[in-house]
Amino acid sequence: MATEIRVPTLGESVTEATIAQWFKKPGDAVSADEPLVELETDKVTVEVPAPAAGTLENIVVKEGDTVEVGALLGAILEGAAAAAPAPAKKEEAAPSSSDALKSAEPVSVVVPSAGESVTEAEVGEWFVKVGDAVKADDTLVELETDKAAQEVPSPVAGTVIEIAQATGSTVEPGNLLCKIAPGEGAAVSTPAPAAAAAAPAQPAASSPAPSTSMPPAPSASKMLAEKGLSPDQVAGSGKRGQVLKGDVIAAVASGISAAPAAQAAPVVARAPSSPEDEVREERVRMTKLRQTIARRLKDAQNTAAMLTTYNEVDMKPVMDLRKQYKDIFEKKHGVKLGFMGFFTKAVTHALKEIPAVNAEIDGTDIIYKNYAHIGVAVGTDKGLVVPIVRDADQMSIAEIEKEIGNLGRKARDGKLGMADMQGGTFTISNGGVYGSLMSSPILNAPQSGILGMHKIQERPVAMNGQVVIRPMMYLALSYDHRIVDGKEAVTFLVRVKESLEDPQRLVLDL
Structure with missing residues (x-):
């Protein structure tokens, strides 16, 4: 029986790849999961493993050809990799x-x-x-x-x-x-x-930049020529140190000079500990996730003109609405009515009025997103992750609550995939679940805005000439001042406040 070899899914927005090299030729014996062919995209190189053990029957595409996801690469004739051993004679002892x-x-x-x-x-x-x-x-x-x-x-x-x-x-x-x-x-x-x-x-x-005999990927070679660079100036992240298109883009963005390295976080000399203190210290390896969190947050501070504006919201209308309908809501939709559904819906309404907060900068261009993929920051024991609620502007509060619940469970179980965390246009961070009264969230680059929610706390406020006790929450909007003006940021936050203090606006799309 022949088993087809096809181009696997290569990731979000990647629809084609180039055949870099075949590791086998027709007639060669192959084992299950043994690498057969290397595919190259503008972001990464991927080895395609054998889906079954047998003999490589044929190769449909040759090296250098461009293929799409799902395209046929070749076929394996199962069971032909090795002839079955001759049966032992009855008088021979059983095999060891x-x-x-x-x-x-x-x-x-x-x-x-x-x-x-x-x-x-x-x-x-x-x-x-x-x-x-x-x-x-x-x-x-x-x-x-x-x-x-x-x-x-x-x-x-x-x-x-x-x-x-x-x-x-x-x-x-x-x-x-x-x-x-x-x-x-x-x-x-x-x-x-x-x-x-x-x-x-x-x-x-x-090793930070291993030497390699691998030529740059075709897409990378083209960009190197356009930028007037040599492969020696770019550290390759592909197989065997091959320079990929993404490496060239990153190198150009950093200026390809000693300056970016000098701007990296300085290595601070560690103060020596006394012998009696050393035995009470514990050195733990930093995970790659934590390293990336640290790098991305610092890059956001270094790159964006980040500013934060604050406001406060009276949560009593939302809390009263939850109290009145939470049982009916859960019975009908199978999910609890929380605060995140209201906040996410309020954010998507405000983004429609202030599109700059939902945009990003790409070089000298501004990319306005005519959709709202809202990232919801989730803390796990391995670090902070931001799964995405896609097209939240087209979802009901019930649909948003269900999706946030599903993503939260996947995050805590370590089951989030790359597709769950890519493509966000705006982020909501809820530090209030940990008791935070006020904070200034850091942008999730390349996004231009992030909303910080905080603890709901009863405070005396003046309303209609009287001092009353109300459940209040401070809101913080951090934004990139290069693309979002102060007036736009303040207006955005006021619109979120108005929607939460008068939830009927969300239902009436006002």
């Missing part, structure tokens, strides 16, 4: 366990593709060790990218016979993680070679 191991080809577990623009990951915690028996879909290891953590499941039941990457190693999609001998009672190889192999891999991966 080592012979059985040889006949059962180990299954290689490789680093999966993590999505658009994600070219590497860091090996986190291993949940198994050499010699452990595993079941199909058991979690083997956790990989950390700069966007999220990803668990790698076992493709088969069997025994772990080799671990190729140590915790802390940097790996790329397609790199070998471990090998599993399928079936029970498989013999175990000595773990020492695996550890030795993993050890040199880490320094090599951490």
Whole structure:
């Protein structure tokens, strides 16, 4: 039976790729998950693994051809990779366990593709060790990218016979993680070679700009020529250090000089600790997610002309509405009526009136978004993530609450994918759930606005000439002053306040 090899999904907005190189030729034997061909996009290179074991029957496209997602690449004739061993004669002794191991080809577990623009990951915690028996879909290891953590499941039941990457190693999609001998009672190889192999891999991966004989990707070569640059000036992030189009874009944005490096966060000399203090200290490796959070927040401060404006909102109308309808709402829609639905809806109404807050700067252009993809900041034990409620302006409050609930569960369970966190146009951050009374949120670049919600606290306020006690919340809008004027920012926040203090405006679309 022939199994088709097709171009996999390459990430959001990526619809085509170029055939970089074939690792096999027709007639070659292949194992399941063995890399067959390398595809190149303008963002990343991806290795396509064999969907089954057998013989590569044919190749439909040649190196240099451009193919679309889902296009046929070739076919594998299953079961033809190796001839079945001759049956043992009846008078011969039963095969030994080592012979059985040889006949059962180990299954290689490789680093999966993590999505658009994600070219590497860091090996986190291993949940198994050499010699452990595993079941199909058991979690083997956790990989950390700069966007999220990803668990790698076992493709088969069997025994772990080799671990190729140590915790802390940097790996790329397609790199070998471990090998599993399928079936029970498989013999175990000595773990020492695996550890030795993993050890040199880490320094090599951490090298900032390894030399490479790989020519730049075609799209990168074109841009290098347009910008008058040489490949030596750009650090490649592709396979074997290949320079990709995204690398050239990043280099041009940084000015390709020593200045960007000098502007990086300075390394502050650590004050020496006394011997009695050192034994009470704990050094913990910073995850790639936390490193990315730190870098992106600092970049936002360095790049945008960030300013924050404040206001306060009387939450009594929304709280009364929730109290009156929360039981009916939950019974009908199967989700609790929270505050985020009201805030998200109020934000989308204000964005329609003040489109600059929903725009972003691209060079000397302003890109106005005629849609509202609202990011909702969620704190997890691994760091802050911002999943996206897409087309929130077209959703009802019930639909928004359901989507926020689904994204929140996925975030806490570590199940968020790249598509869940890309493409946001505006962000809402709710520090009030932790008790924050007031703060100045930092922009989620390249967005131009972020709304900070805070704790609801009863305060005396003057209303109609009288002092009354009302449940009040401070609101903070941080915005990029390069694109949003002060008048627009203040007006936006006032519109959010008006919608929350008079929720009927949301229903009537006022």
